[in-house]
Amino acid sequence: MNDEAETVPPFIPPGVIPPEEPLPFFHALWKLMDNPIETWPRAVYEEPYFLRGDDRQMFLYAADPSMLRDILLDKAEAFPKDWMFDRVTKPALGEGLLTAQGDHWRWQRRAAAPGFRPDTVAAMTPLMVSAAEAALQRWRDRGDGVRLDIATEMTGITFQVILDTMLSGGDGIDVPVAARMITDYLETLGKITPADLLQWPTWTRVALAPRGYRAMVSLKAMVDRMVAARRKSPSRDDLVEMLMQAKDPETGRQMDDVLLRDNLLTFIGAGHETTALALTWSLYLLGAHPPTAARVREEIARVAGDATITDAHVERLIFTRQVVQEAMRLYPSLPLMSRMCAEDVEAGGLKVTKGTFVFIPIYAIHRHRLLWDQPDVFDPDRFSPERSAGRHRFSYLPFGAGPRVCIGQAFAQTETVAILATLMRGAVLEPDPGHRVRPLMRVSMRPQGGMPMTLRLLTSPA
Template sequence: MPDDPARSARFVPPTITPPEAPLPRFRAMWTLMDNPIEAWPRAVYEEPYLLRENNAQKFLYVTDPAMLKTILLDRTDAFPKDWMFERVTKPALGEGLLTAQGAHWRWQRRAAAPGFRPQNIEPMAGAMVAAAEAALGRWRERGDGARLDVAREMTAITFDVILETMLSGGEGIDAATAAKRITDYLETLGRVTPADFLQLPLWTRIALAPRGYRALVELKAMVDRMIQRRRREAARGDLVDLLMAAEDPETGRRMSNELLRDNLLTFIGAGHETTALALTWSLYLLGSVPEAAARVRAEVAEVVGEGRVIAGHVERLTFTRQVIQEAMRLYPSLPIMSRMCAEDVQVGDLAVTKGTFVFIAVYALHRHRALWRDPDAFDPDRFSAAESERRHRFAYLPFGGGPRVCIGQGFAMMEAVAVLATLVRGATLVPDPGHRIRPVVRVSMRPEGGMPMTLRL
């Protein structure tokens, strides 16, 4: 039997070349501020963990699935989110679901969970496909050979989906402006600064990033106006109504306007960003491997049929889903998670002491030499049912893991598959050979300078 052409066409997309040894202190600090994943030494990709000590502060990088299970699931109480994470995210997301801890997080999670049950998100597939079809319509107007920034195009699609499905159209929120302001925030206040390393007051972060602060003020004002209007209107049954009606079962507390805003900004920002990035990287990879793109088109033709709308077919688009999964392995939207060890605890064969910074190096985990065959190559078939069954649950963490796993992962995967299938069926996108692909971390992992591609209809 001949080899599958998509598997025989081995493609290794651009990746980070790790330093052979830990960087000297000041160079490491500079690299961490510019692009943290470029500071990780090769050992992070090859060993189960790397423990370093600097000026009495311990730093632990973990890429062993069994140890990650302990940290993220079995002993999650001993590994709360750290102060660095809070400095970067709390100015934007306040006390919302992503940043809250303990009981305050638990009641918000329970409140939001019904909005993401399968029976509630499955009917949203139509809106997801419609947003992708609308983008194809815009592309056709630009004509064959048009040059597109696919990163920007995917942001527009996923923002439209969030507004339509979660916020009933999101009147008062201008999608283009809001998406631009989120980018402004991520590129400025979303970066680690010298003020963070020195633990200077939070206002110093704002002083160093006026563009990001102005973007944040505008975003919050947009959402505040929407909340005030929705408080006066009849219920629509969307996520806004669900959160407004949510009540802490222990205290009877309901969300204030401020907490409601924090959570809506979390869903708007994180909800569109992760899916937009997964689609951006997926289209780049398919553009680089035409054989894989042909398999997606063939699958859509077989499962959906020529000319029919992709809506109730998403679950059956198996290979299309594997492309998304592989893109999120190679370029995880959240390439690093961090925790602070709150007590002395045993993790595998390592005694981790209180006060240790713990870095869950997701980007390195997904390319770890001991966990993946040919880890830097693009191969969607590694997510076939047979291979996935043999894989440790904590070897693949595009949405995190444990009780704090992303609440919207089902929504995000359905959207990514529906949109990718629609776009690949309707157009071919060819990567720009002159554009350097460099993954950079700005809270999420983004392609530096966007993703220019050429449209072929």
């Protein structure tokens, strides 16, 4: 940490206050449906693992990096995704890359991988910056002092980036409408319901969430129309074309329209949502801590001057990237992963029995007392090369880990830094002092009620 940072008082942004002990059954049940991360007891943040349950069902919260390495990498075959994950995601994403298992997942992963090579991502940077500059112009048109919901603004930017970079513009995908549909899905079908806890048939959870169901049907229809149009149009050099031409090397199978749609929905939904949230939380933290914002603007001015942000600049914006990394530590877009133990196995020295629900509480891991110094403090310098040296790979999991690590990790990191740098030198965003910032978990972790901030325009790069 540099001398300037050492003189700045520590900033502790809002977070979950864990209960000292496991909650009573009915209280836990209510919290589980409202905001699952608020049910995790303090031990999840302080012990290598937390085990509870009985002969009927055991639950393991794993936080020890060596245990996580076994679960996610070395013994990943013994810990497949669980039925609860399928219930929440498969109604929308079907058998696409995020939900598929085994060989069916592997060939889809190979098919999509070329679209995320470093050289491919680098070539997309101008489109990312262009989407941010277009947002800045919209803000200028609205005028200084306007109140913006930054969560909605970032969703719009990152959705447009996905369409421009991966889908050649989207062919009829309406960004505001599609983004609203995804929000409707996440706020209804994207949360745990009584139907899940009671293991009622999957159709019942759909019946209990008509708004989410309508959104899902409409969004699928929108993407179906795009797929139908692309089947008839000339070839283009984008992800859609890559997936259309891909073949399973074992069977020769190609993606039919349904599987193609499932994967496009995965990339549209997950691809824009995680980055939008990383940007939302980053802008909130910078707005709430002006000394760090000043350091970011100084670095941008030093690295890029007045020039449009390029991929070469992104590589040199080291501290700006650290801010994003710290935002994703404090507020990971994916706050929880889960697995089902498929066989009796040892993980991190602990014997785990077949049928155990395994929770990987990323939000708690990122704030764990055994893994991080002052874990609740906003401190981007903890990701400096010097302080990162020796940190266990499995103590920081914003993109997951192991063979199923997020395929778009490099894309998201480049996009977030490029957009953040573009916005930061054009505007100051001040948090609404009357708004309670509450991390709320659905599939992803969104700020409850959005992120209202006041716009202060900058007339020139600062």
